[in-house]
Amino acid sequence: MDIPTTPARFDSAELSELLDGRWAHVRSRVREALAGIELPDGSDLDTESHRARTLEQLHLLAKSGIPELGFPESCGGRQDIGGSVVSLEMLPGNLSLMVKAGVQWGLFGGAVVALGTERHHERYLRDIMTLDLPGCFAMTETGHGSDVQNLRTTATYDPATEEFVVHTPHESARKEYIGNAARDGRLAVVFAQLVTGGKSHGVHALLVPVRDANGESLPGVRIEDCGRKAGLNGVDNGRITFDQVRVPREALLNRYGDVEPDGTYRSPIAGAGKRFFTMLGTLIRGRISVAGTAGSATKLALEIALRYGDARRQFERPGTGDETVVLDYLAHQRKLLPALAKTFALHFAQEELVSTLHDLRDSGDERRQRELESRAAGLKAVSTWHATRTIQTCREACGGAGYLAENQLAQLKADTDVFTTFEGDNTVLLQLVAKGLLTNYKDHVDELGPLGMVRFVADQVVEAVFERTPARSLVRRVADTRRDDVFDRGWQLELFEDREKHVLDGLARRLRRATGDNAFEVFNSAQDHVLRAATVHIERRVLEAFVAAVERCRDRDTAALLDRLCDLYALSTVEADRGWFLEHERISPRRSKAVTEAVNELCRRLRPHAVDLVAAFGLPRQWLTAPIATGAEAARQRTQRAHDRAPER
Amino acid sequence: MDIPTTPARFDSAELSELLDGRWAHVRSRVREALAGIELPDGSDLDTESHRARTLEQLHLLAKSGIPELGFPESCGGRQDIGGSVVSLEMLPGNLSLMVKAGVQWGLFGGAVVALGTERHHERYLRDIMTLDLPGCFAMTETGHGSDVQNLRTTATYDPATEEFVVHTPHESARKEYIGNAARDGRLAVVFAQLVTGGKSHGVHALLVPVRDANGESLPGVRIEDCGRKAGLNGVDNGRITFDQVRVPREALLNRYGDVEPDGTYRSPIAGAGKRFFTMLGTLIRGRISVAGTAGSATKLALEIALRYGDARRQFERPGTGDETVVLDYLAHQRKLLPALAKTFALHFAQEELVSTLHDLRDSGDERRQRELESRAAGLKAVSTWHATRTIQTCREACGGAGYLAENQLAQLKADTDVFTTFEGDNTVLLQLVAKGLLTNYKDHVDELGPLGMVRFVADQVVEAVFERTPARSLVRRVADTRRDDVFDRGWQLELFEDREKHVLDGLARRLRRATGDNAFEVFNSAQDHVLRAATVHIERRVLEAFVAAVERCRDRDTAALLDRLCDLYALSTVEADRGWFLEHERISPRRSKAVTEAVNELCRRLRPHAVDLVAAFGLPRQWLTAPIATGAEAARQRTQRAHDRAPER
The missing domain is CATH 1.10.540.10 (Acyl-CoA dehydrogenase/oxidase, N-terminal domain)
Known part of the structure; x- marks a missing residue:
C-alpha cells in the first residue's frame, strides 16, 4: 500500500x-x-x-x-x-x-x-x-428530563404580597437529580411555569432559598437524597419538592422577562417558546464543558491503556526468545489507535467550539448563536458516546488489571457513563442538530420536541449547511492538491460532504410528506434517518477541524504525523460507515477494501508514536496514578526476562 | 413492505x-x-x-x-x-x-x-x-493471563521426601486475581510447571493448603488482597506467592499425569502441550457458565429497560393530549429490540451448548470435545460482548434513572464488565475458534498462542465446518420453503453460510503464505480477518440454533412471533455487517436498503409484545427490584395525567 x-x-x-x-x-x-x-x-x-x-x-x-x-x-x-x-x-x-x-x-x-x-x-x-x-440548578423534573419546556412546577405571582408562590403540583413535577441538593446547596435557581393574572408565560427561573445556614431545609421545601449512583458519588444529587413556597418578586431572574408589582408581565421577546429557548441558549456553556470533560477522560483512559499496552507482553514471538508486546498486535492497535485519532479530531473540534462560544458572547448575532447551540449539541453527543465506548475498550484492553480500582479505568467508566444523558440526552440532542440543519436558523426555535422539525421542514428547502468554518477555505485548497487514492485528503473531505448532503436531502424529502394528521408517524418512521443526518454532519465538521489543525502545524515532521492521524480518523470513520457508502455507490467494493487495508497500515505506522502522541495532551500528572501505567508493569517484565534468561532457571 | x-x-x-x-x-x-x-x-x-x-x-x-x-x-x-x-x-x-x-x-x-x-x-x-x-482455583499469574501454558510457578519433585516444592520464582509468576483467596479460601488448586528429575513436563495442578482453619495463611504462603474492583466486590480476589512450599506427592491431581515415588513421570498423554490442553478441556464448564450468566444479566437489564420504556412518556403527541410512550419511538425500539432478538438467539444457542456439554461428558470423543471447546469459546465471547453492549444501552435508554443504584443497571454493568476478560479474554478466545475452524480437530491442539494457527494451516485444507448440528437438517428443509425476499429464511441462512465460507477460505489463503521467518507478520497482518472468521462462524451457529427453536415451537401464534424475532436477529445482524456483504457483492445496494427497512418494520411489529417476550424468560422475581420497572413510573404517569386533565390546573 x-x-x-x-x-x-x-x-x-x-x-x-x-x-x-x-x-x-x-x-x-x-x-x-x-x-x-x-x-x-x-x-x-x-x-x-x-x-x-x-x-x-x-x-x-x-x-x-x-x-x-x-x-x-x-x-x-x-x-x-x-x-x-x-x-x-x-x-x-x-x-x-x-x-x-x-x-x-x-x-x-x-x-x-x-x-x-x-x-x-x-x-x-x-x-x-x-x-x-x-447552590443548585433546579431544572429537570422527575416527569420531564428532556422535554423541559413542559415542566410542571409553577411560580404564580401574588400581587397582594408582591411574591411568587413556587409549587410542585405532583410527584412528576418534583425537581429531580439536582446536583448540590442532597447536602450542600442553600440557594436554588428553580425553573417553573410563570403564571400571573391567571395566564402562563412559559418557563422562567427564580432564586429560591432551600436551606438555612445550618443546612436545615427551609419551610415548605422537602429535599430527598437520590442515593447511590453508578458513579460521581462525590456529588450530592437530590430531589426537591416545593409546597407553596413564597419568594419576593425580585427573586425572578428577570433578564428575559419580568413581572411588575401589579402583576403585569413584560418581556423583550415575544412568544413563550422562543423566550425559553433564548434563555436555554445562554446556558450552553455547561453542555460544552461536558463535551470537553468527556474528551479529557477519554485521553486519560487512552494514556493508561497505551502505556500498559506498550509494556505488557503475552505469547512468545518465535525466534526472538521474547514475548510479544501486546500493542504490537494488530487487534490491539485496532482497538486503541482509531480511538486515539478520533480523540485528536474531537479535541480540535472542541477548541473551535469553545472559541466560537467565547467570541460570540453577548454579540446578539442570533444566527451564529443558533449554529453554536447546534454544534454544541452535536459535539456533546458525539464526544460523550466516544468517551463511553473508548473507556470501555481501554478497560478491556487492560484485561483483569483494567478491572481493578487502582488502575482508574473502573472509576472513569462509572463517572463518565452519565455524560451521554445529562446536559441533554444524546438522542434528543442529535434531533436538535438535525432540526438546525433543516431550517435556516431563523426565528423558528420554538420547540425541542421531535415533531418540531417536521413542522419546520414542511415548507422549507434544506439550507446550504456548508457555511464558512475555520476549516472551509483550507478544505478547498487541500482538496485540489492531493493524489487520487484513499489518502487523498480532498477525496476524503468530499466524501464526507457528499454523504451529508445526500442524507439531508433525503431526510427533507421524507419529512415533507408530513401533513397535520400523520406528522408523528412520518417523523417516527424516519427517526433513524434523522439521527444519521446529525451524526454525519458532526463527523464532517470534526474532520474539517482536524484538517485545519494540521494546516496550523508549523513543524514539518509533526505535521506529517498529524496528517497520518487525520487519515486514520477519516478512514476509520469511512470504514465504520462503509455500509452506507457502498449502498449509495459512493465507493466501489474495491475501494472499500482498500480503506480497511489503509486503516491497518496506518495503525502499524502510528503504533511506535502512540504513547508520545497521547502524552502530548499534557494532562496534569497528578491524575495518572494507575500502577500499570506508571512503571509497575515495565518493572515486572524486566524482572521476568532477567529471570528467564538466567542460566539456572 | x-x-x-x-x-x-x-x-x-x-x-x-x-x-x-x-x-x-x-x-x-x-x-x-x-x-x-x-x-x-x-x-x-x-x-x-x-x-x-x-x-x-x-x-x-x-x-x-x-x-x-x-x-x-x-x-x-x-x-x-x-x-x-x-x-x-x-x-x-x-x-x-x-x-x-x-x-x-x-x-x-x-x-x-x-x-x-x-x-x-x-x-x-x-x-x-x-x-x-x-477453596481457590489458582491458574492465572500476574505475567500470564491468556498464555497459561507458559506460566512460571514451579512444582519440583523431591524424591528424598516424596514431596513437591511449589515455588513462585518472581513477581510475574505470582498467582493473580484468585477468587476466594483474599479472605475465605483454605485449599487451592495450583497450576504449575511440573519438574521431576530436572525435566519439565508442562503444567499440572496440585492441591496446596493456603490457610489454616482460623484463616491465617500457612508458612511460605503470602496472600495479598487485590482490593477494590469495578464490580463483583463480594468476591475476595487475592494474589498468592509461594516460597518453597512443600506438599506431599499425593497432592498432585493425577488423572492425566503422575509422579512415582522415585520421581518417574508417567502420563496417558504424550506431549506436554496436548496433555495440558486436555486438562483445560475438562474445565470448560466455567466458560460455559459465564456465557449463560452473561445471558441472564442481559435479560434482566432488558426487562428493566423495556418495562420502563413501556411506562415512561416524553414529548407531547399532537392531537392526543398525551405524551408519547418512549418505547413507541423508533429510535428507542432500535436500541432495545434487536438486542432482545439477539438475546433470544443466544439463549437457544446456549441451550444447545449446555446439552452438548452434558451429553459428551467422559465420552472420550475427542473430535466432538474439541468442537465443544471451540463453540464454548466463541459463544462466551459473543455472549459477554453482547451483555456489555446491551446493558450499557439499557442504562442509556433509562436516562438518569438508569444511573441510580436503586435501578440495578449500574451494578449489572459493573459486575458483568469483567465477563469479557475472565474465563478467557474474548479476543484470545475468538482466535481459538478460528484455529479450530482451520484445522480438522485432530490432535493438533498444542498451543493457545496466536501463531499456533499459522503453523497448522500451512499444509491443511479448510475443513468442512458445516457439520451436522441440531439445526442443520431443519435448515435444509426451511431453505426450500420460503419466499424470495429478505424475510426468506433460506436466503438468510445461505447468506450467513456463504459469508462464513468466503471469510474462512480467504483467511486460509492468507495464512498459507507464512514461512518460518515471517509467521508472526503474516498472522499479525491478518488478525482482524482471524477475528472476523470466528465471529461470522458463531453468528451462523447462533442463527441455526434460533431457527431450530422456532421449529420446535408447537403453538402457531407463538411460533409466528418467534419467527419474526428470528428475522429481526438475522436481519439486524446482516444490517450491522452490510459493509462486508456489499463489499463482496453478496447483496445489492437495493437489497441492503430493504434490510434496514425490514429491521425498522420488525421493530414496529414486535414492539407491542416486547414486555411479554422478555418476561417469558422467567427470571426469578426476587431479582427485579428496580422501582422504574416495578410500578413507580407507571403510577407517576397516572398521577400526572389525572392532574393535567383536571379542570383546575
Missing part, C-alpha cells in the same frame, strides 16, 4: 503547543495550580465521606483562582468564558469534583450571570464564586 | 416452556428454592461487609441443594452437569454470589472432580460441596 510519509520522530513540544491552542496560558496555569494542590479522587470512600471530601476540594479549587475565569469583572472575575471551559476540562482524574464545580460555578453561577440582572449579580455573584453560597 | 404475519397475541406459557427447555425442571426448582431464600445483592455495602454477606449467602446456597447438581453421585451429588450450569445462570441479580459459587463449586470443585482421582474425590468433594472446605 502506497502510504504517504510517516516520520520516524516528531517534536512533542510542537505538538503540545498546537494541542494547548488558544487557551495554552490557562492550561499552563491550571497545570501549575494543580501541581500545588492534592485533589485525590474519593471513590474509595463511603458516600457521605466522599461528598464531604469533594466539598473540601471544591473549597480548595475556589481559592485557586480557577473559578474566577468564568465570572464578570464587576464581581472580581476575569470574564474569560473560553478559559473557564478549558480549566474545568483539566480535572478528568476527579470527575465528582469536576461535576460539582460545574454545578456550582457553571450551572448555578452561570444561570445567575446569564438570566439575572444587576440586582442579582451584586447580591450573589461574589459569594457564589468564593463558594460562600453553594 | 410485505412482512410475514405477526400475530396479535401469543401464548406466554408456551413460550416460557420452550425457553426453559431441557432443564425446565431445574429452572423450576431453582425458582422455587430462590423464592424461599432472600439473597439481596450487597453492592451497597463496604468491601468487607459485602464479602461477609456473600459468604453467608453462599452457605445458604450450599444448603439449597443447588450445588449438588454438579457433583458425582459418589459424594452425594446428582451428576447433572447441564443442570448445574443452568442453575448458576439463575442468579443474575446477585452476580458476586454467582461468581463466588462458580469459583467454589465450578472451578475449584470442578478441577478436583476432573483432574483428581479417587483419593482426592473421597477426601475432599463432600466438604467442597457443603462449603466446609472453601
Whole structure:
C-alpha cells in the first residue's frame, strides 16, 4: 500500500503547543495550580465521606483562582468564558469534583450571570464564586428530563404580597437529580411555569432559598437524597419538592422577562417558546464543558491503556526468545489507535467550539448563536458516546488489571457513563442538530420536541449547511492538491460532504410528506434517518477541524504525523460507515477494501508514536496514578526476562 | 413492505416452556428454592461487609441443594452437569454470589472432580460441596493471563521426601486475581510447571493448603488482597506467592499425569502441550457458565429497560393530549429490540451448548470435545460482548434513572464488565475458534498462542465446518420453503453460510503464505480477518440454533412471533455487517436498503409484545427490584395525567 510519509520522530513540544491552542496560558496555569494542590479522587470512600471530601476540594479549587475565569469583572472575575471551559476540562482524574464545580460555578453561577440582572449579580455573584453560597440548578423534573419546556412546577405571582408562590403540583413535577441538593446547596435557581393574572408565560427561573445556614431545609421545601449512583458519588444529587413556597418578586431572574408589582408581565421577546429557548441558549456553556470533560477522560483512559499496552507482553514471538508486546498486535492497535485519532479530531473540534462560544458572547448575532447551540449539541453527543465506548475498550484492553480500582479505568467508566444523558440526552440532542440543519436558523426555535422539525421542514428547502468554518477555505485548497487514492485528503473531505448532503436531502424529502394528521408517524418512521443526518454532519465538521489543525502545524515532521492521524480518523470513520457508502455507490467494493487495508497500515505506522502522541495532551500528572501505567508493569517484565534468561532457571 | 404475519397475541406459557427447555425442571426448582431464600445483592455495602454477606449467602446456597447438581453421585451429588450450569445462570441479580459459587463449586470443585482421582474425590468433594472446605482455583499469574501454558510457578519433585516444592520464582509468576483467596479460601488448586528429575513436563495442578482453619495463611504462603474492583466486590480476589512450599506427592491431581515415588513421570498423554490442553478441556464448564450468566444479566437489564420504556412518556403527541410512550419511538425500539432478538438467539444457542456439554461428558470423543471447546469459546465471547453492549444501552435508554443504584443497571454493568476478560479474554478466545475452524480437530491442539494457527494451516485444507448440528437438517428443509425476499429464511441462512465460507477460505489463503521467518507478520497482518472468521462462524451457529427453536415451537401464534424475532436477529445482524456483504457483492445496494427497512418494520411489529417476550424468560422475581420497572413510573404517569386533565390546573 502506497502510504504517504510517516516520520520516524516528531517534536512533542510542537505538538503540545498546537494541542494547548488558544487557551495554552490557562492550561499552563491550571497545570501549575494543580501541581500545588492534592485533589485525590474519593471513590474509595463511603458516600457521605466522599461528598464531604469533594466539598473540601471544591473549597480548595475556589481559592485557586480557577473559578474566577468564568465570572464578570464587576464581581472580581476575569470574564474569560473560553478559559473557564478549558480549566474545568483539566480535572478528568476527579470527575465528582469536576461535576460539582460545574454545578456550582457553571450551572448555578452561570444561570445567575446569564438570566439575572444587576440586582442579582451584586447580591450573589461574589459569594457564589468564593463558594460562600453553594447552590443548585433546579431544572429537570422527575416527569420531564428532556422535554423541559413542559415542566410542571409553577411560580404564580401574588400581587397582594408582591411574591411568587413556587409549587410542585405532583410527584412528576418534583425537581429531580439536582446536583448540590442532597447536602450542600442553600440557594436554588428553580425553573417553573410563570403564571400571573391567571395566564402562563412559559418557563422562567427564580432564586429560591432551600436551606438555612445550618443546612436545615427551609419551610415548605422537602429535599430527598437520590442515593447511590453508578458513579460521581462525590456529588450530592437530590430531589426537591416545593409546597407553596413564597419568594419576593425580585427573586425572578428577570433578564428575559419580568413581572411588575401589579402583576403585569413584560418581556423583550415575544412568544413563550422562543423566550425559553433564548434563555436555554445562554446556558450552553455547561453542555460544552461536558463535551470537553468527556474528551479529557477519554485521553486519560487512552494514556493508561497505551502505556500498559506498550509494556505488557503475552505469547512468545518465535525466534526472538521474547514475548510479544501486546500493542504490537494488530487487534490491539485496532482497538486503541482509531480511538486515539478520533480523540485528536474531537479535541480540535472542541477548541473551535469553545472559541466560537467565547467570541460570540453577548454579540446578539442570533444566527451564529443558533449554529453554536447546534454544534454544541452535536459535539456533546458525539464526544460523550466516544468517551463511553473508548473507556470501555481501554478497560478491556487492560484485561483483569483494567478491572481493578487502582488502575482508574473502573472509576472513569462509572463517572463518565452519565455524560451521554445529562446536559441533554444524546438522542434528543442529535434531533436538535438535525432540526438546525433543516431550517435556516431563523426565528423558528420554538420547540425541542421531535415533531418540531417536521413542522419546520414542511415548507422549507434544506439550507446550504456548508457555511464558512475555520476549516472551509483550507478544505478547498487541500482538496485540489492531493493524489487520487484513499489518502487523498480532498477525496476524503468530499466524501464526507457528499454523504451529508445526500442524507439531508433525503431526510427533507421524507419529512415533507408530513401533513397535520400523520406528522408523528412520518417523523417516527424516519427517526433513524434523522439521527444519521446529525451524526454525519458532526463527523464532517470534526474532520474539517482536524484538517485545519494540521494546516496550523508549523513543524514539518509533526505535521506529517498529524496528517497520518487525520487519515486514520477519516478512514476509520469511512470504514465504520462503509455500509452506507457502498449502498449509495459512493465507493466501489474495491475501494472499500482498500480503506480497511489503509486503516491497518496506518495503525502499524502510528503504533511506535502512540504513547508520545497521547502524552502530548499534557494532562496534569497528578491524575495518572494507575500502577500499570506508571512503571509497575515495565518493572515486572524486566524482572521476568532477567529471570528467564538466567542460566539456572 | 410485505412482512410475514405477526400475530396479535401469543401464548406466554408456551413460550416460557420452550425457553426453559431441557432443564425446565431445574429452572423450576431453582425458582422455587430462590423464592424461599432472600439473597439481596450487597453492592451497597463496604468491601468487607459485602464479602461477609456473600459468604453467608453462599452457605445458604450450599444448603439449597443447588450445588449438588454438579457433583458425582459418589459424594452425594446428582451428576447433572447441564443442570448445574443452568442453575448458576439463575442468579443474575446477585452476580458476586454467582461468581463466588462458580469459583467454589465450578472451578475449584470442578478441577478436583476432573483432574483428581479417587483419593482426592473421597477426601475432599463432600466438604467442597457443603462449603466446609472453601477453596481457590489458582491458574492465572500476574505475567500470564491468556498464555497459561507458559506460566512460571514451579512444582519440583523431591524424591528424598516424596514431596513437591511449589515455588513462585518472581513477581510475574505470582498467582493473580484468585477468587476466594483474599479472605475465605483454605485449599487451592495450583497450576504449575511440573519438574521431576530436572525435566519439565508442562503444567499440572496440585492441591496446596493456603490457610489454616482460623484463616491465617500457612508458612511460605503470602496472600495479598487485590482490593477494590469495578464490580463483583463480594468476591475476595487475592494474589498468592509461594516460597518453597512443600506438599506431599499425593497432592498432585493425577488423572492425566503422575509422579512415582522415585520421581518417574508417567502420563496417558504424550506431549506436554496436548496433555495440558486436555486438562483445560475438562474445565470448560466455567466458560460455559459465564456465557449463560452473561445471558441472564442481559435479560434482566432488558426487562428493566423495556418495562420502563413501556411506562415512561416524553414529548407531547399532537392531537392526543398525551405524551408519547418512549418505547413507541423508533429510535428507542432500535436500541432495545434487536438486542432482545439477539438475546433470544443466544439463549437457544446456549441451550444447545449446555446439552452438548452434558451429553459428551467422559465420552472420550475427542473430535466432538474439541468442537465443544471451540463453540464454548466463541459463544462466551459473543455472549459477554453482547451483555456489555446491551446493558450499557439499557442504562442509556433509562436516562438518569438508569444511573441510580436503586435501578440495578449500574451494578449489572459493573459486575458483568469483567465477563469479557475472565474465563478467557474474548479476543484470545475468538482466535481459538478460528484455529479450530482451520484445522480438522485432530490432535493438533498444542498451543493457545496466536501463531499456533499459522503453523497448522500451512499444509491443511479448510475443513468442512458445516457439520451436522441440531439445526442443520431443519435448515435444509426451511431453505426450500420460503419466499424470495429478505424475510426468506433460506436466503438468510445461505447468506450467513456463504459469508462464513468466503471469510474462512480467504483467511486460509492468507495464512498459507507464512514461512518460518515471517509467521508472526503474516498472522499479525491478518488478525482482524482471524477475528472476523470466528465471529461470522458463531453468528451462523447462533442463527441455526434460533431457527431450530422456532421449529420446535408447537403453538402457531407463538411460533409466528418467534419467527419474526428470528428475522429481526438475522436481519439486524446482516444490517450491522452490510459493509462486508456489499463489499463482496453478496447483496445489492437495493437489497441492503430493504434490510434496514425490514429491521425498522420488525421493530414496529414486535414492539407491542416486547414486555411479554422478555418476561417469558422467567427470571426469578426476587431479582427485579428496580422501582422504574416495578410500578413507580407507571403510577407517576397516572398521577400526572389525572392532574393535567383536571379542570383546575
